[in-house]
Amino acid sequence: MCHTFAIFALAGLAASGAAADAKKEPVPGQRTAILIDGKFRFVPGSWARYSVLDKVKQERYELTFAILDTKKQGGKPYRWMEIDARLEKQPRVVTRLLVEETAEGPGAMADVIVQVQGMTAFRVPKKFYKNQKDAAVAPAAEAFVRKEVEQRSVQVAGRQVAAILVEAEDRQGKVIRAVVSEECAPIGVVSAESDELRMMLTDFGLGAKTGVQGPVLNFYLWLMEQIAGASESGGGGK
Numbered sequence: 256m257c258h259t260f261a262i263f264a265l266a267g268l269a270a271s272g273a274a275a276d277a278k279k280e281p282v283p284g285q286r287t288a289i290l291i292d293g294k295f296r297f298v299p300g301s302w303a304r305y306s307v308l309d310k311v312k313q314e315r316y317e318l319t320f321a322i323l324d325t326k327k328q329g330g331k332p333y334r335w336m337e338i339d340a341r342l343e344k345q346p347r348v349v350t351r352l353l354v355e356e357t358a359e360g361p362g363a364m365a366d367v368i369v370q371v372q373g374m375t376a377f378r379v380p381k382k383f384y385k386n387q388k389d390a391a392v393a394p395a396a397e398a399f400v401r402k403e404v405e406q407r408s409v410q411v412a413g414r415q416v417a418a419i420l421v422e423a424e425d426r427q428g429k430v431i432r433a434v435v436s437e438e439c440a441p442i443g444v445v446s447a448e449s450d451e452l453r454m455m456l457t458d459f460g461l462g463a464k465t466g467v468q469g470p471v472l473n474f475y476l477w478l479m480e481q482i483a484g485a486s487e488s489g490g491g492g493k
Contacts, residue, residue, distance in 0.1 A: 294443030
């Protein structure tokens with residue numbers, strides 16, 4: 256599975272006006288989720304909401320993953336999906352991703368649209384996400400199952416779901432304990448915890464709709480719009 260889910264951090268990068276300095280400093284506003292390899296399911300209209308605690312920064316945020324409509328591109332199946340990030344002290348960010356639909360989960364990204372609350376949506380330039388080595392975002396905390404510990408029934412939002420407690424490792428060999436369930440599409444995680452991060456599923460269901468509203472601008476036109484808006488708001492003179 257590619258590191259698709261980290262791309263929502265690009266909204267923080269662009270909204271802060273730091274695009275030109277992407278390689279010089281960490282991406283402002285970046286947030287991460289724990290993903291368990293092999294548990295992703297492309298269930299049409301599915302959505303799942305998570306409460307996430309960054310233990311290092313002692314910061315909480317909410318992430319909602321959603322699967323939307325399909326699109327054929329280059330003879331391959333692609334799917335629009337979205338990540339809705341709600342942070343404590345920053346505007347809500349919705350990131351719309353067109354990803355290749357593969358048996359292993361999201362494949363290559365073909366399009367990325369971002370909308371920061373109160374702003375026009377924009378299309379992210381491909382150079383920010385095409386080459387993972389040079390991408391302006393860090394990878395998601397992807398983990399690989401090493402051991403299935405036990406089956407269990409857990410309650411989420413008043414519903415009982417069949418789940419499995421697993422022990423996993425990330426790419427650095429750090430242990431992650433997670434509860435996973437096929438009933439909780441799209442990412443299949445009920446709970447997961449590492450030394451740095453804890454995430455809990457708070458609700459899930461079907462009938463997902465896009466959170467992106469209004470027109471979508473070319474990124475550089477969007478930047479010009481923000482600069483013009485800032486000039487108008489601060490250029491009153493004496």
